[in-house]
Amino acid sequence: MRVLLTGSSGWLGRFMAPMLRRAGHQVIGLDVAPGADTQVLGSVADRALVDRVFAEHGIEAVIHAGGLHKPDIVRYPAQTFIDVNVTGTLNLLECAAAAGHDRFVFTSTTSLMISQAIRDEGGDSAVWLDETSGPLAPRNIYGVTKLAAEGLCRIAHAEHGLATVVLRTSRFFPEDDDTHATPSGENLKANELLHRRLTVEDAARAHLRALERAPAIGHGVFVVSAPTPFSPADAAALKADAPGVIARLFPDAAALYAARGWTLPATIGRVYDAGLADRVLGFRCRTDFAVVLDALRTGDPLPFVHDPDYLPTKERGG
Ligand SMILES: NC(=O)c1ccc[n+]([C@@H]2O[C@H](COP(=O)([O-])OP(=O)(O)OC[C@H]3O[C@@H](n4cnc5c(N)ncnc54)[C@H](O)[C@@H]3O)[C@@H](O)[C@H]2O)c1
Numbered sequence: 001m002r003v004l005l006t007g008s009s010g011w012l013g014r015f016m017a018p019m020l021r022r023a024g025h026q027v028i029g030l031d032v033a034p035g036a037d038t039q040v041l042g043s044v045a046d047r048a049l050v051d052r053v054f055a056e057h058g059i060e061a062v063i064h065a066g067g068l069h070k071p072d073i074v075r076y077p078a079q080t081f082i083d084v085n086v087t088g089t090l091n092l093l094e095c096a097a098a099a100g101h102d103r104f105v106f107t108s109t110t111s112l113m114i115s116q117a118i119r120d121e122g123g124d125s126a127v128w129l130d131e132t133s134g135p136l137a138p139r140n141i142y143g144v145t146k147l148a149a150e151g152l153c154r155i156a157h158a159e160h161g162l163a164t165v166v167l168r169t170s171r172f173f174p175e176d177d178d179t180h181a182t183p184s185g186e187n188l189k190a191n192e193l194l195h196r197r198l199t200v201e202d203a204a205r206a207h208l209r210a211l212e213r214a215p216a217i218g219h220g221v222f223v224v225s226a227p228t229p230f231s232p233a234d235a236a237a238l239k240a241d242a243p244g245v246i247a248r249l250f251p252d253a254a255a256l257y258a259a260r261g262w263t264l265p266a267t268i269g270r271v272y273d274a275g276l277a278d279r280v281l282g283f284r285c286r287t288d289f290a291v292v293l294d295a296l297r298t299g300d301p302l303p304f305v306h307d308p309d310y311l312p313t314k315e316r317g318g
Contacts, residue, residue: 002026003211004059006044006092007066009035009313011174012107015204016065023208028057031066033314044088054095062096063207064089065107070142071178075315078141085145089152097160103214104162105207106153110170110196110223110272112136112143121269125235126195130273131168131221150221157219165210165217165281170225170272172200174307186306187262193289194246195271198226199304202285209283222277226288230271238268250289256296 003020007013008029017027017037029038030053040057042049044066053059067085068076089106096104113129115137121127138144153164171192176184189197198206206224229249230238237245243264246253257264278284287303295302 001060001211002028002058004028004030004053004057004062004092005037006030006062006064006088007107008038009033010066011310011312012065012172012200012203012207013037015200016063016207019204019208020063028053028059031314033312035313043084044091045083047091050091050095054099059095059099059101061101061103061105061211062092063105063107063211064092065207067107068142068145069109070111070140071173071312073140073142081141081145085142086148086152089149093152093156093162093164097156097162102163103211104153104156104164105210105214106149106164106166107207108146108150108166108168108221109143110168110225111140112138112147112150113168114143114270115139118270121239121267123269124239126230126238126268127270128232128235128273129270130223131276154219163214163217164219165214166219166221167203167206167210167277168221168223169198169203169206170223171197172203173310174200174305175310176308183263185308186302186304187260189304189306190262190289190292190302191265193226193287193292193304194265195228195230195268196225197304198224198285199287202226202287205286206277206281206283209281213281217280220280222281222283223272223274224277224283224285225272225274226285227274227278228271229289230268235271238271240267242266242268250293252297253293256293260296 003025009031020027030040031038116139156162157164291303
């Protein structure tokens with residue numbers, strides 16, 4: 001298929017474009033920043049440009065991964081989030097529906113399930129989060145605009161029959177966390193694969209699977225994250241004594257971590273459950289916490305990218 005990939009110069013886009021090509025698709029990349037896989041430089045918020053891209057490139061399906069995300073909150077005003085994430089998504093959906101497409105994949109975020117109360121982690125138990133969680137009260141303009149865009153995907157299916165698959169993706173960024181300094185770097189990423197992270201390669205694979213399955217699904221919202229080893233029955237223990245729960249599931253984790261000078265999380269306050277994607281989308285991340293432990297055991301390279309200096313192309317200037 002001729003697939004329009006928005007955000008093709010981004011972190012996810014640069015993994016997704018070659019994967020799409022390997023799967024036999026032709027990729028037309030659209031991004032505000034240049035990149036190896038970006039043929040069209042411009043904004044999804046520019047309706048005339050989006051119309052032109054559809055007409056000139058004979059687009060047959062859209063993967064909409066481009067937009068502003070959490071690190072952009074300090075860089076752009078709220079109105080720009082609305083223009084890019086909401087109006088931009090509407091532009092693409094309307095063009096896809098008008099062109100008679102049968103599938104549209106939208107990159108959303110687990111962040112929109114995190115209210116201020118969940119973020120504060122004040123309760124006695126870890127909060128279990130899946131597609132049934134709600135009422136949703138996203139705590140910032142990023143989450144608010146992504147939730148609005150999800151709603152646009154839902155009504156595009158209801159009103160036009162366009163199959164829309166929304167992937168509520170957990171974190172896969174390569175840089176350090178902007179709010180947690182300890183533990184830093186690779187240690188934090190390894191810990192997060194227990195409950196709130198996936199690799200960028202798995203995120204890209206999830207989109208390919210969604211593209212394939214969308215017509216059979218109609219409209220669907222899926223949490224996409226590395227499969228958690230925990231169950232809802234662990235929620236209280238995770239909050240009080242996460243290392244105890246981890247020791248029960250992975251008896252050598254503490255020793256493997258100690259050998260590397262790493263620390264396990266003392267407490268875990270939220271868990272993303274990607275079970276629905278496994279059951280309905282037929283997608284399961286390949287890399288999880290057990291794969292990290294295997295790498296620690298064998299001395300193989302860690303199965304995820306850590307790049308503290310990563311800066312999106314659009315912010316590099318010059
Ligand atoms: N990185 C994460 O951990 C994470 C987690 C959950 C969801 N997501 C979502 O995944 C998607 C990809 O994120 P990423 O990590 O690759 O971020 P990124 O910033 O590296 O990539 C996003 C791309 O979108 C482009 N873009 C921005 N405004 C645009 C516009 N108006 N028109 C066209 N393109 C525009 C940017 O230039 C960038 O190349 C985003 O939708 C993001 O919200 C990311």
